[in-house]
Amino acid sequence: MSRIISNLLLTIALFPTAIALAACAAVVGEEVLDLDEEVGIPLVAVVTLLFAYIYWTVVWWTTVRWTAARRFWTLLSVYGSLGAGALCGALLAALLDEGEVAFVFGAFIAAVAWMIFSACAWRETGAERAARARMPGGGAYQGPLLCPKCGYNMRGLTQARCPECGTEYTLDALLAANVERALPERELAVAD
């Protein structure tokens, strides 16, 4: 299983895990700590929110290429998402007379905003993608690596065997076939 697939599964697992955690925290708050609803519900929301922030960060941490700019945008994502949650919670609190409901709603908005903002901050830039394509194995040719037999795009695979039709190539043969295929298009582009 590739890193991305396992990370996606872990991301999906975040939601039921967070719900289970919230249920456990609610039971502990009510039965063990004997808290009132006005204190207990916001506390459960904060615990669950904290869990969601940490879980999401741990899952994706190693796939992020950490630069100074990306650290800055990540920090901004934390504050921005908390701000968005607080704003939405406050708006709902003004409309509704139920503070606890508004608090839970605000926490939910903050968690969703954190995932969206951080995903934008952590996304690979065009320059980084180009640099990765130039790395050993990527070759100077940056176009698609299509299977000459069935046309499946094999770029990014770790072996030169087509997963679609099963044909095996050497890396040289695969690259040569694709560069050759791309050449006429490039020459036409220059002629235009």
Ligand SMILES: [Zn+2]
């Ligand atoms: Zn193929």
